[in-house]
Amino acid sequence: MSKLRVHNYSLSLDGFGAGRQQDLQHPLGLSGDRLHHWIFDTAYGRTMVGLGEGTTGIDHQMLLAGDENIGATIMGRNMFTPYRGPWDASAAAIQWRGWWGPMPPYHHDVIVLTHFPRPALHLAGGTTFHFITDGPEAALHAATNAAAGKDIRLGGGAAALRDFLTMGLIDTIHLAMVPLLLGSGERIFDVDWVLAGYRCAASTTGEGATHLHFVRA
Amino acid sequence: MSKLRVHNYSLSLDGFGAGRQQDLQHPLGLSGDRLHHWIFDTAYGRTMVGLGEGTTGIDHQMLLAGDENIGATIMGRNMFTPYRGPWDASAAAIQWRGWWGPMPPYHHDVIVLTHFPRPALHLAGGTTFHFITDGPEAALHAATNAAAGKDIRLGGGAAALRDFLTMGLIDTIHLAMVPLLLGSGERIFDVDWVLAGYRCAASTTGEGATHLHFVRA
Numbered sequence: 001m002s003k004l005r006v007h008n009y010s011l012s013l014d015g016f017g018a019g020r021q022q023d024l025q026h027p028l029g030l031s032g033d034r035l036h037h038w039i040f041d042t043a044y045g046r047t048m049v050g051l052g053e054g055t056t057g058i059d060h061q062m063l064l065a066g067d068e069n070i071g072a073t074i075m076g077r078n079m080f081t082p083y084r085g086p087w088d089a090s091a092a093a094i095q096w097r098g099w100w101g102p103m104p105p106y107h108h109d110v111i112v113l114t115h116f117p118r119p120a121l122h123l124a125g126g127t128t129f130h131f132i133t134d135g136p137e138a139a140l141h142a143a144t145n146a147a148a149g150k151d152i153r154l155g156g157g158a159a160a161l162r163d164f165l166t167m168g169l170i171d172t173i174h175l176a177m178v179p180l181l182l183g184s185g186e187r188i189f190d191v192d193w194v195l196a197g198y199r200c201a202a203s204t205t206g207e208g209a210t211h212l213h214f215v216r217a
Numbered sequence: 218m219s220k221l222r223v224h225n226y227s228l229s230l231d232g233f234g235a236g237r238q239q240d241l242q243h244p245l246g247l248s249g250d251r252l253h254h255w256i257f258d259t260a261y262g263r264t265m266v267g268l269g270e271g272t273t274g275i276d277h278q279m280l281l282a283g284d285e286n287i288g289a290t291i292m293g294r295n296m297f298t299p300y301r302g303p304w305d306a307s308a309a310a311i312q313w314r315g316w317w318g319p320m321p322p323y324h325h326d327v328i329v330l331t332h333f334p335r336p337a338l339h340l341a342g343g344t345t346f347h348f349i350t351d352g353p354e355a356a357l358h359a360a361t362n363a364a365a366g367k368d369i370r371l372g373g374g375a376a377a378l379r380d381f382l383t384m385g386l387i388d389t390i391h392l393a394m395v396p397l398l399l400g401s402g403e404r405i406f407d408v409d410w411v412l413a414g415y416r417c418a419a420s421t422t423g424e425g426a427t428h429l430h431f432v433r434a
Contacts, residue, residue, distance in 0.1 A: 013394070013417060013429060014232065014406040014410055015231065015232050015406055177230075179419075179420035179429065180416070180417050181415065181416060181417055181431075182411065183409040183410055183411025183412055184409050184411070189231040189232055192400040192401050193398045193400055194399065194401070195401075198398065199397070199398060200230060200396050200397050200398055202396075203396035203427075205422040205427070210420075210422070210427060212230060212396065
């Protein structure tokens with residue numbers, strides 16, 4: 001059975017997965033980029049952006065573990081693009097092909113949950129973005145088929161995480177809590193995680209983030 | 218100048234300082250007692266309740282530091298009593314003298330912020346509860362006089378913390394984040410801590426809690 005897993009989802013102390021005002025200049029909203037600084041201190045993160053050596057401690061190991069046995073990814077549409085509304089709302093919106101350049105780091109099928117239908121987008125390196133409009137369960141069904149027995153990773157953003165969580169569809173959740181405040185933005189705890197059936201099973205202190213692992217009770 | 222300090226304020230991962238339904242049987246609300254288990258593993262906590270030896274590591278040291286140079290305490294009325302409304306709403310409400318028994322652990326003046334006037338309450342060991350109805354600034358003024366040059370500690374609860382924080386009256390805040398979820402209850406991050414002027418200055422991992430220190434930016 002494929003599991004649906006969340007990994008290395010960065011979070012501020014005050015519970016924000018992104019700052020407010022997400023746009024082209026601020027993929028994670030105002031000050032939201034600070035949520036990811038811990039990643040770019042690691043060998044994992046520095047290799048990803050071609051910057052060479054980095055740390056290889058707990059944070060690095062957590063990032064590696066997040067990729068293990070993953071055969072497909074699900075993300076909310078707001079994680080795929082800074083543009084809102086129909087795909088053809090502007091020339092820039094039409095041309096958008098994701099944040100990850102011509103060869104995205106997924107190398108498998110990525111299911112994008114959206115209200116607006118769109119043909120699949122094939123990019124170099126084996127990544128295909130599929131756009132699913134029938135809701136979380138349909139996205140999970142499509143991802144399960146694509147994963148071919150491997151697990152599925154739910155990437156985010158905050159709205160997708162809340163939706164899948166309250167529907168009880170996520171098997172394990174790993175948050176990376178970063179010691180900073182954002183003050184405002186996208187909250188993940190304004191839905192009741194206990195009512196949804198989750199408990200914290202482990203907490204591990206990394207170099208730049210505290211890694212919190214949640215399972216269904 | 219006396220500083221207003223918060224120390225060892227226990228918090229769940231999802232941002233709750235207490236569970237819902239605080240009452241006589243549940244001083245910290247449903248499941249809220251779990252927020253304080255880390256305290257009762259330490260020598261500080263076990264001595265307080267007459268249980269003998271405990272740990273003397275980071276958590277213990279943080280608890281000791283919270284008492285250093287404190288000359289007065291401020292708390293919200295909901296932290297003083299499980300009863301709501303006027304002080305004489307019931308026989309039990311009238312007889313209530315705080316959660317801390319005949320000799321409370323404060324040994325100084327405690328300013329209780331309330332909407333309902335009441336004469337001061339003198340208990341053994343040098344603790345006097347004063348009931349102030351003129352708001353946070355008046356409470357701080359009374360506490361400053363009582364502290365006689367020492368600092369003042371803001372004990373809680375969540376509503377008092379939010380009120381003093383948004384008014385910018387708190388100098389330093391130390392939260393003890395406990396690796397558990399409460400799901401619902403009293404939130405402290407539904408006011409904007411960044412807008413109020415605070416930033417996280419340090420994070421230290423203890424045995425049972427992660428200690429987060431905030432200062433005014």
